[in-house]
Each structure stands twice: as structure tokens, then as C-alpha cells.
Amino acid sequence: MSQQNDTGTAAEEPVFPTVREVDAGAPLRWIRRGIDDFRACPIPSLFYGFCFAVMGLLVTMVFEHAYEYTAAMTSGFLLLGPFLAMGLYEISRRHEEGQVCALLPTLTVWRRNAGNIGIFAVVLGVIFLVWARASLVIFALFYTNELPNLSGFLNQLVTLENLEFLLVYFCVGLLFACIVFAASVISVPLMLDRNQDAISSMLASIGALxxxxxxxxxxxxxxxxxxxxxxxxxxxxxxxLMPVVGHASWHAYRDLVAPAGDAPPPTAPVEQAP
Incomplete structure (x- = not known):
């Protein structure tokens, strides 16, 4: 039931997004559209690309000096990706609507729905902290005496010498990656485009998966x-590549979520027996 605001007009209730089905080849089309957006707006796209490259350099530096923290840093790279890509979503949206490609308007796009984006950031931050702790616990369980140096650790990976560690680490990491992917695949574009709340955005993202x-x-x-x-x-x-993925994610959102005015077809009423 709709409520009335202070001016006496009826306020519309937020509508839960309608998730559509797509074919398995759709991601290839998203990548192609992402490349088109990159070509149309290269300068602002490259700015975000350099930001991703700096994050990648930080991950590599951690790996070289303290590889046991690499999983945590890599998780941070993946967790920060959706937020850093917000500017890329805005570039794609502006290009879609025929607006001028510019970097400055994309830097503050998060202000459109700052509260819900903040909630989403807290959720991902908690997942990141749990995974970072789980990563260190796994290392502690399998390396009870002393961690090998980097060359020794890489040798174990190549020769599959510590296969139990690899299996456990991979399975736990895959679990956290699936959780983050399910919650974030379309949630940030949805919050930016429709001012959707964080909970329904994440539920819609999980529904899309x-x-x-x-x-x-x-x-x-x-x-x-x-x-x-x-x-x-x-x-x-x-x-x-990261700007292309960011642009492609916007087109993934466009394909996976029906436009706001499109509602699912109503179900036929059930006839009751006299």
C-alpha cells in the first residue's frame, strides 16, 4: 500500500527488479559492447585502468615479500573492483544516452546513492576480513613450523608437494569468491541506476546468478x-582489460535486469469452485 509524503501526494513503493534470462553466449556480447564503450571514451576509461594497474602492482609487491597475505590482497582487489568500476558504469551510461564522455562527473557518481553503497561496502568489507583471517588460519594449519621462502613455496605449488593445502585453500577461496560474485554481479549498477536499496540489489544479483x-x-x-x-x-x-570488464558489467546489468517500467506478466487468477 502506498504512503503519502508531506505534500500529500502518494509516494511510490520501491519495485523489486525483474531479473531476465539470458543465453550462455551473452557474456561475449557484453565484452564486445564493453570494447565499444572503451573505444568511444578512451581517456576516462584509461584513468580507471591505471587505477586497477596500481592495485595490481600492490598485490604483486605483497606476494614478493609476504605471500601468505596475497590471498587477502587479491580478495581486496576483487572486492574493490565493483566500487572502482562505478565510474566505468557511469561512462557507459552516458555513452548509452549520447552524452559527452567526461571523467569529472564519474568521480562522484557514488553520491547518488551513498547510503546504500556504504552498506554494500560494509558487507563486502566483512567478507574480506573473514576471508583474510581464514587464509591465515589455513596457512597456520598446514605450515605449523615455519613458512618456506617464496621460491620454496612456488616449488611446492608446481610439484603439488602440499596437495592437501592446495585443495583446502582453493575450495575455501572459491567459496568466498562465489559469495562476492553472487552479491555484486549487478548490485552496484542497480543501486546507481535506480537508487535501489542495498538489500534488494544484492538479492536481485543473487537471483540473476x-x-x-x-x-x-x-x-x-x-x-x-x-x-x-x-x-x-x-x-x-x-x-x-579492466575498463573493458567494467563497461561490460554495465551491459550485463542492462541485459539481466528488465527496465523499470517492465513488469512481469500477471498470473492467471485461480478459479474457485462454487
Missing amino acids: ARNPGAMAVWALLIVILTIIGFLSFHLGLVV
């Missing part, structure tokens, strides 16, 4: 592959 497991698996795999390529190219690839 549940309704499109094939497409979301392909999308997650593409993100991982492009991120790895970015790191292996001495972080130079991150300058281009």
Missing part, C-alpha cells in the same frame, strides 16, 4: 581469464 547459472559461469570465467592476462602482462593489460 540463480536464474542464469550458465551465463554467469561464463562471465565469471571471462573475468578471471582477463584478470590473469592483465597480471601476466606486467600489469599493462590491466590498464585496458
Whole structure:
């Protein structure tokens, strides 16, 4: 039931987003559209790309000097990604509407829905802290005496000498990655575009994953592959690939969530027996 505001007019209740089904090849189209956005707005896109590259350099520096904290830093890279990509979402939105590509308006786009974006940041921050602690606990359980140096640790990874550690670490890390991916795949664009609250945005994001497991698996795999390529190219690839992923995420949101005016078809009323 709608409520009335101070002026006496009826205030509309927030509508829960309608999640649509997409085919498994949709992520490839999102990447292609992301490339188009990058080409149309290269300067502001490259600014965010350099920000991602700096984050990648920090992860590499931690790995070289304290590899046991690398998982935590990598998680921070993935957790900060959706927030750093907010400017890229705004660039794609402006390009979509035929507006001028400019960096300055994208730097403060978070102000549109600062409260709910802050709630979302707290949720991801808690997940990050739990995963960082879990990572250190796993290292402590499997390396009870002393951690090997970096070369020794890499040798164990290559030779699968400590297979139990790898399996446990991979499974726990995959669990946290799935949680973050499910909660954030479309939630930030939704909060920015429709001023949606954080809870319903995350629920809609989880719903998008549940309704499109094939497409979301392909999308997650593409993100991982492009991120790895970015790191292996001495972080130079991150300058281009991460903006493309950010732009593509906006188009993923556009495909996965029906426009605000589109409502699901009403269900037929059930006839009652006389």
C-alpha cells in the first residue's frame, strides 16, 4: 500500500527488479559492447585502468615479500573492483544516452546513492576480513613450523608437494569468491541506476546468478581469464582489460535486469469452485 509524503501526494513503493534470462553466449556480447564503450571514451576509461594497474602492482609487491597475505590482497582487489568500476558504469551510461564522455562527473557518481553503497561496502568489507583471517588460519594449519621462502613455496605449488593445502585453500577461496560474485554481479549498477536499496540489489544479483547459472559461469570465467592476462602482462593489460570488464558489467546489468517500467506478466487468477 502506498504512503503519502508531506505534500500529500502518494509516494511510490520501491519495485523489486525483474531479473531476465539470458543465453550462455551473452557474456561475449557484453565484452564486445564493453570494447565499444572503451573505444568511444578512451581517456576516462584509461584513468580507471591505471587505477586497477596500481592495485595490481600492490598485490604483486605483497606476494614478493609476504605471500601468505596475497590471498587477502587479491580478495581486496576483487572486492574493490565493483566500487572502482562505478565510474566505468557511469561512462557507459552516458555513452548509452549520447552524452559527452567526461571523467569529472564519474568521480562522484557514488553520491547518488551513498547510503546504500556504504552498506554494500560494509558487507563486502566483512567478507574480506573473514576471508583474510581464514587464509591465515589455513596457512597456520598446514605450515605449523615455519613458512618456506617464496621460491620454496612456488616449488611446492608446481610439484603439488602440499596437495592437501592446495585443495583446502582453493575450495575455501572459491567459496568466498562465489559469495562476492553472487552479491555484486549487478548490485552496484542497480543501486546507481535506480537508487535501489542495498538489500534488494544484492538479492536481485543473487537471483540473476540463480536464474542464469550458465551465463554467469561464463562471465565469471571471462573475468578471471582477463584478470590473469592483465597480471601476466606486467600489469599493462590491466590498464585496458579492466575498463573493458567494467563497461561490460554495465551491459550485463542492462541485459539481466528488465527496465523499470517492465513488469512481469500477471498470473492467471485461480478459479474457485462454487
